[in-house]
Amino acid sequence: MGKIELTYAWSESRVRCLRECAWKYYLTYFCAWEGWLTSAPQEKRRAYTLKQMTNLPMWVGSIVHNIIEDVITTGRQTGKWKTLEQAQHDGVQALRKGWKQSTDKRWQGSPKKNINLAEHFYQEEVDKDRLGSFKQKVLVSLKAFYEMPLFKVLQSLKKDDWLTLEDFQKFQLNTGEEVAVKIDCGFRYNGKVYLLDWKTGRVSDSVIDQLTTYSMYAMKQGWAKKPEDIIIIPIYLAAYAELGERATPHLDVTIQHMKRQAGIIRSEYPLLTKAFENKDNPSYFVKTDNEHACTRCFFRDMCPGAKTEVQEGETPF
Ligand code: SF4
Known part of the structure; x- marks a missing residue:
């Protein structure tokens, strides 16, 4: 290799x-x-x-x-x-x-x-x-x-209906930004593309942004011609006994969702590019001032923790 x-x-x-x-x-x-x-x-x-x-x-x-x-x-x-x-x-x-x-x-x-x-x-x-x-x-x-x-739907699928299962994939926006996705499960059913995301945590309304990226990947792959043909389902497994079908909300992604998400990715991408350009320059990377973040950080053993003073230039004040 x-x-x-x-x-x-x-x-x-x-x-x-x-x-x-x-x-x-x-x-x-x-x-x-x-x-x-x-x-x-x-x-x-x-x-x-x-x-x-x-x-x-x-x-x-x-x-x-x-x-x-x-x-x-x-x-x-x-x-x-x-x-x-x-x-x-x-x-x-x-x-x-x-x-x-x-x-x-x-x-x-x-x-x-x-x-x-x-x-x-x-x-x-x-x-x-x-x-x-x-x-x-x-x-x-x-x-x-x-x-x-x-x-039951998964059990009934034919070989060709399956699109993806826990695969790490990358795609590019038309402006060149690389995007990584890992879709838990994707398949065709009744003329639609289904993208599932298993969740064991709490029910959250903010998943639509994360899952919109999956539908962008599905469109790039040519799995669907229009967003209306994609159904995204966050599956709140631990809440299913209590919520029933409400634990598997079917989210409709629109072209507006995708445009907004592409805008977010484009605006955040320079942060990653700058970080990558400085990968051999450790002093570029400052410690957080949020001590709470350190209490659950896995790197505590090799890091003395947050710097609590916020430096000039980090905010407008
Ligand atoms: S322990 Fe260190 S690396 Fe981890 S969050 Fe705190 S400052 Fe950052």
């Missing part, structure tokens, strides 16, 4: 990281780069290890994503769909294995392949009830996946 090039593309999470703390952005995207090499300097290897860290809410979300992806992949390939009980068993096993990887510090040998929980690394107290609620969230979310009408 050839050398992997360090590049950048717009994504909502990337811009959010840069805005939260530029120093954290530097550690995540530049300092950690090639930190997987045994010959890399210690600082890079440390940044790479801390970059792979997760925490209980994020980890539970990724377990649910992984199990659903596995259920769909197996179902598509073999025509046999795992039962809910099998999926829940897999979910609990993933919790047990990951927990052991984290407590046994197996990530020290292989940070990418083993779970390293911030709660263990930073020795935070997690009470038993909270741990029980995480297991419950995995079980309830998977149950919701099997019970919602969309599951």
